[in-house]
Amino acid sequence: xxxxxxxxxxxxxxxxxxxxxxxxxxxxxxxxxxxxxxxxxxxxxxxxxxxxxxxxxxxxxxxxxxxxxxxxxxxxxxxxxxxxxxxxxxxxxxxxxxxxxxxxxxxxxxxxxxxxxxxxxxxxxxxxxxxxxxxxxxxxxxxxxxxxxxxxxxxxxxxxxxxxxxxxxxxxxxxxxxxxxxxxxxxxxxxxxxxxxxxxxxxxxxxxxxxxxxxxxxxxxxxxxxxxxxxxxxxxxxxxxxxxxxxxxxxxxxxxxxxxxxxxxxxxxxxx
Amino acid sequence: xxxxxxxxxxxxxxxxxxxxxxxxxxxxxxxxxxxxxxxxxxxxxxxxxxxxxxxxxxxxxxxxxxxxxxxxxxxxxxxxxxxxxxxxxxxxxxxxxxxxxxxxxxxxxxxxxxxxxxxxxxxxxxxxxxxxxxxxxxxxxxxxxxxxxxxxxxxxxxxxxxxxxxxxxxxxxxxxxxx
Numbered sequence: 001x002x003x004x005x006x007x008x009x010x011x012x013x014x015x016x017x018x019x020x021x022x023x024x025x026x027x028x029x030x031x032x033x034x035x036x037x038x039x040x041x042x043x044x045x046x047x048x049x050x051x052x053x054x055x056x057x058x059x060x061x062x063x064x065x066x067x068x069x070x071x072x073x074x075x076x077x078x079x080x081x082x083x084x085x086x087x088x089x090x091x092x093x094x095x096x097x098x099x100x101x102x103x104x105x106x107x108x109x110x111x112x113x114x115x116x117x118x119x120x121x122x123x124x125x126x127x128x129x130x131x132x133x134x135x136x137x138x139x140x141x142x143x144x145x146x147x148x149x150x151x152x153x154x155x156x157x158x159x160x161x162x163x164x165x166x167x168x169x170x171x172x173x174x175x176x177x178x179x180x181x182x183x184x185x186x187x188x189x190x191x192x193x194x195x196x197x198x199x200x201x202x203x204x205x206x207x208x209x210x211x212x213x214x215x216x217x218x219x220x221x222x223x224x225x226x227x228x229x230x231x232x233x234x235x236x237x238x239x240x241x242x243x244x245x246x247x248x249x250x251x252x253x254x255x256x257x258x259x260x261x262x263x264x265x266x267x268x269x270x271x272x
Numbered sequence: 273x274x275x276x277x278x279x280x281x282x283x284x285x286x287x288x289x290x291x292x293x294x295x296x297x298x299x300x301x302x303x304x305x306x307x308x309x310x311x312x313x314x315x316x317x318x319x320x321x322x323x324x325x326x327x328x329x330x331x332x333x334x335x336x337x338x339x340x341x342x343x344x345x346x347x348x349x350x351x352x353x354x355x356x357x358x359x360x361x362x363x364x365x366x367x368x369x370x371x372x373x374x375x376x377x378x379x380x381x382x383x384x385x386x387x388x389x390x391x392x393x394x395x396x397x398x399x400x401x402x403x404x405x406x407x408x409x410x411x412x413x414x415x416x417x418x419x420x421x422x423x424x425x426x427x428x429x430x431x432x433x434x435x436x437x438x439x440x441x442x443x444x445x446x447x448x449x450x451x
Contacts, residue, residue: 143278256282
């Protein structure tokens, strides 16, 4: 009697019996198709409206609000006052200085899905910069920058030449800009400071709860819990703040000075 | 790794833009530096805290009062004048470099040098100077006479030289009362 080989074993051998070299080991994990996406033969007519859930449609939606020109970086140096000689009116002003602002890189629709200009300012010692970032600067032919910021632009017309310097002349007197900076960090702030809670009276028997939150909500009738989003003490400040429509009072290209109307946050400025 | 040198830095070349801006703006507000020299601490005829000052604005409105504080902040230097208008105490801050301020004159000097820089105690009824209209009227009368030439005295600072005369005048509107 010849030994009969189990047919099922030949057809479906156990995993551990198969030598490893006989099948390709794929390193990709997850659920991904191994074939290229097939072109959809339906709804391809150019006369049809663009699908809302697409990059093109998103860019189109935001195009109106996306500026044509890039912004620039500057540092707030201090504040002063401007007296108008005709009207005699006094206005507070902020003095911002631009320091070695250069275009470092571009973001394009083809590669990154949107158009943006990467702008750097200041200077940092090469020994304090990682090699990947040094390579990034070397590719653009610019010196290592202390600050790097991207400014979204509407289309390729807003992409300046790489290495091009931006001076105070980028802005005009009387122009309105949006000024952005990080606000001062207030650390772990209590309810009164953070949300303007009223606290409790200073006297009349109040014990140890003058600045406390008080109640955090209802009882059983209000969900038997503290509702999500309840305003409570926590970290305050240290986030980006934008002041829109700040008027440029004066521009001094030689010193790299831009004088803005009103008050602004300290430290670095991101202007557009 | 190739690194490129940075372009020339304007921040390093002009490290004090605020000071420069203040100086430049002050030059447009006070081109003859007369206001600055008037309040300069080295000027013996400068207005002091405790003196009665008369300020005239661009629309010729006057405001007079005892100077109870001089706030020195460069461009924003200001004086606080206190007066009683019809028994109502009125205090007014006057920015000396404002284009609205036409002139600041010393009407009457304090008899004794005030022993502090801010005379907020004058707000209390015990030390309140009251209305200074009387002294201002006297001063304006004398000024009118000098200008008309009736007293036969030359007005200091009007002898052809520009700006305020640094020398102490023998007679005239400035220096009335023992210093």
